[in-house]
Amino acid sequence: MNNPDKLQGIAVASLAVVVGLIATAPPSFAGPFANNHPRRAEVLHRDSNINGKLSKDYGDLGGHYGQLEHRDQQIHNQERREKNANGGYISKGEQRQLNGEENRLNSRIRADKH
Numbered sequence: 001m002n003n004p005d006k007l008q009g010i011a012v013a014s015l016a017v018v019v020g021l022i023a024t025a026p027p028s029f030a031g032p033f034a035n036n037h038p039r040r041a042e043v044l045h046r047d048s049n050i051n052g053k054l055s056k057d058y059g060d061l062g063g064h065y066g067q068l069e070h071r072d073q074q075i076h077n078q079e080r081r082e083k084n085a086n087g088g089y090i091s092k093g094e095q096r097q098l099n100g101e102e103n104r105l106n107s108r109i110r111a112d113k114h
Contacts, residue, residue: 039089040089046102054068060113061109062113068112079098082098
């Protein structure tokens with residue numbers, strides 16, 4: 001015969017496993033959408049361009065390469081934190097802020113290059 005306490009214990013354990021699987025699964029909207037979201041893609045593309053400029057102009061930056069590279073890494077880390085906080089994408093406001101920071105960094109690179 002079936003023991004009701006044993007069945008209840010199995011049901012509770014099964015429920016715990018299901019809840020654990022649901023809790024560790026990424027949000028349904030995060031998948032490929034998160035990796036290819038247009039706002040993220042644009043910010044990351046601009047960041048890649050800045051990295052290319054820094055590498056190309058390494059010797060022409062008036063000794064500020066390390067500072068500029070550090071600032072670029074800070075912007076990249078900020079994008080990553082905001083993406084993680086928003087389930088895989090960045091908001092329009094965050095995109096605007098990151099673009100502004102990238103614009104200022106580009107201006108500093110141009111100013112140091114001359």
